[in-house]
Amino acid sequence: MNRTTVVRAIEVHKSFGPVHVLRGVSLEVHAGEVLCLMGPSGSGKSTFLRCINQLERVDDGELWVRDELVGYRLHRGRLRELTEREITRQRRGIGMVFQRFNLFPHMTALGNVVEGPLRALGHNRADALAAARSLLDRVGLSDKYDAYPAQLSGGQQQRVAIARALAMQPHLMLFDEPTSALDPELVGEVLDVMKALAAEGMTMVVVTHEVGFAREVGDTLVFMDGGVVVESGPPAEVLSTPQHPRTREFLSRVLG
């Protein structure tokens, strides 16, 4: 396997005050790969995801996205923390979808999707609107351009959120428990959009509890516990013959 590495984490550490959340996470994500992160709550999987696009700052270790060191640059042989503006630039190219959607409530669905291309990428209005409409069509919301988030169901809101992230033309998409806040009957519509995205070859890191999705769509399943990667491999293998007792214990609870 000789694919480009998109994300490379080497012994990543992160603490919140006295709480040591990430205790040396190492993993790699390759171009076109769908990597599913699983683990009990508090295992650090969401924190790790948030480190990738710098919603959290890495304390120790190295985190690389493509060939850039996340959050730092080399200056006269020493690492210097990036400024807000440089961080903003580094985030470009990474899309993120949140558990609680976080759509802008004062903007319509279309407004949410064009915001990034218009303001951050400086696209012209007509092009941005056309692209946003086609993205909303793609996630099955062609009749909801002018709806405000409060007028949409959870599943529809999450699909708008995915369209909003895709509008930035990312090379990497991060999903932070995208279906955990949804009513069960709305989970399918969001997973379908994600499956389609994976089929198009998007590189994806997905924090999820959806075992079915991981098995069907995931290329790699990484199991985290206590701030470290406990086990990883092809989902079918990890799910059917987990090697580590903690993985086994977790899976027996999730699979019931």
Place this chain on the structure above:
Amino acid sequence: MPLRHYGRWISAAVVLTLIALLGMAFARGGIEWSVVGHYLTAGAILHGLGNTVMITLCSMALAIVLGVVVALMRMSANPVTSTVAFGYIWLFRGVPVLLQLLIWYNLALVFPTIGFGDFQTRTIDVMTPFMAALLGLGINMSAYTAELVRAGILSVDRGQIEAAQAISLTPGQIRRRVVLPQAMRVILPPLGNEFISTLKMSSLAAVISYGEILESAEFIYYANNRVIELLIVAAIWYLAVVSVLSVVQHFVERRVGRGFQHSVKRTGRSLGRSGKGDAA
């Protein structure tokens, strides 16, 4: 049979009686209502009204600009900036407005000239009654506005900022496009009240001889002794302007509430959904 609201009828009767008694008292009190009517549209009064409205609008504009700046400074990660903002709020909120007006107006007593380097002018030329009223009212209100703006900004969900960061908006864009519009929804109702307070507080500028409506009324009753009549004239105009402001406030609040007033629909949906769940 529909429920009878006896309480409402009784309270209505009590209120009407009291209003009637009050009305009778005023009718017998020797108020010349024709004088009130006459002066309501007198040139001097309308001129004063214009000045009142102008100083209110100008002070509020100054208060909002300074208030936003001070609120952002107060919330800054830079300890120097936030301490300066804290001190500003402490000072200008703590000293009575009347006193602040007097200080600005009398600044020439201690600083005969102001300016930078070679550009010096006489303070008395700069610190006109209008200028003193503008600074006194505007800066005092800005201290309150700063606290309102800060509360509004704090009310915006952290996830909103993260979502905006995730689509690579710069900190400035996040403030302007995401945080402030949502904070406005929280800020506007109390800001409307502040507007009304400023309008009424502008009457204090009469003491520094700014020609607002109360001062106009005073000048007239010094001459003709119709004290209560002219005060009623001023009161009527204050109430009229406040009523107009309330209507404006209503429409502005509706405008910034876009996207937020549809929750009723959604509740209806989720109720229907849980009903289905129960059946299953």
